Amino acid sequence: MRLVVHKLFLLLGVEVRSTGALLLKTMMLKDNDCGIIKENMAKKAGLLRGISHLNPETYRRLIALSRDIQTSGVREFFIKETLMTSDDFHSVKENLTSVANSLQEACRQGKLLLDLDLTAHFAKTPIEQVCD
Numbered sequence: 001m002r003l004v005v006h007k008l009f010l011l012l013g014v015e016v017r018s019t020g021a022l023l024l025k026t027m028m029l030k031d032n033d034c035g036i037i038k039e040n041m042a043k044k045a046g047l048l049r050g051i052s053h054l055n056p057e058t059y060r061r062l063i064a065l066s067r068d069i070q071t072s073g074v075r076e077f078f079i080k081e082t083l084m085t086s087d088d089f090h091s092v093k094e095n096l097t098s099v100a101n102s103l104q105e106a107c108r109q110g111k112l113l114l115d116l117d118l119t120a121h122f123a124k125t126p127i128e129q130v131c132d
Contacts, residue, residue, distance in 0.1 A: 056117060056127060059103065066101075
């Protein structure tokens with residue numbers, strides 16, 4: 001197992017120096033439950049409060065999208081290209097803004113760590129905590 005992990009990270013340009021390295025599978029979550037027109041179960045269950053670690057690039061992109069979604073051009077794109085109604089777009093925009101604000105506040109308070117970066121971890125590269 002170590003040989004496979006070592007070869008994988010060498011391919012990624014990362015040298016694995018720890019002896020107990022593990023290969024982690026990637027999981028993709030897909031939202032296919034018509035969440036725009038139904039009740040937001042993740043919000044209702046408070047799942048966001050349970051997030052305490054996040055990939056810094058995912059965080060950065062989420063914050064950028066929450067800024068971009070405020071513009072009229074993005075609104076037009078969503079309505080034209082994804083065939084959302086104005087109400088659907090408004091719901092997505094409000095949910096995204098709420099998530100971004102909550103995560104940004106948790107980050108500023110030190111409750112959210114932007115430390116989920118396997119490449120940086122195995123390369124022993126420090127990860128900068130940038131909340132804004």
